[in-house]
Amino acid sequence: MAVHEELPADADAAAILQLHSIRESIDNIDAALIHLLAERFKFTQSVGRLKAAHGLPAADPARELMQIDRLRGLAGEAHLDPAFAEKFLNFIIAEVIHHHVKIAGGEPMDATRSAGAAGVAPNAAPRAAS
Numbered sequence: 001m002a003v004h005e006e007l008p009a010d011a012d013a014a015a016i017l018q019l020h021s022i023r024e025s026i027d028n029i030d031a032a033l034i035h036l037l038a039e040r041f042k043f044t045q046s047v048g049r050l051k052a053a054h055g056l057p058a059a060d061p062a063r064e065l066m067q068i069d070r071l072r073g074l075a076g077e078a079h080l081d082p083a084f085a086e087k088f089l090n091f092i093i094a095e096v097i098h099h100h101v102k103i104a105g106g107e108p109m110d111a112t113r114s115a116g117a118a119g120v121a122p123n124a125a126p127r128a129a130s
């Protein structure tokens, strides 16, 4: 799919160069995020198989709340909106729980049953941070 950027033809050349340079870093970070997420899901799939093999519940709301609390703290220190960090983690956790239920051979569960991932529908598009 060839998509071309839309920039005004008369845009300042130096500004465009700077924009391209900054975008290179954004591209690198986005690639790193994808690789980090892929690694996280590899590990959570292992957790899902372990839970299924030992009859453990797909979701662990206490663990979720601990993680959310921890990541909200880290986000604050890093000047990232803690509410956004929580929303992002909840979105990922909801997907993980969905995988765990599938691995265990169960029906898709109501994600709202999990405390931390409350109200986050697995496989739904993430909402933009407000």
Ligand SMILES: C=C(O[C@@H]1C=C(C(=O)O)C=C[C@H]1O)C(=O)O
Residues within 6 Å of the ligand: 044, 047, 058, 059, 060, 061, 063, 064, 067, 092, 093, 096, 097, 100, 114
């Ligand atoms: C990965 C786990 O399963 C679920 C997903 C979690 C996550 O993605 O961080 C945390 C708790 C569980 O609801 C786990 O129990 O560790």
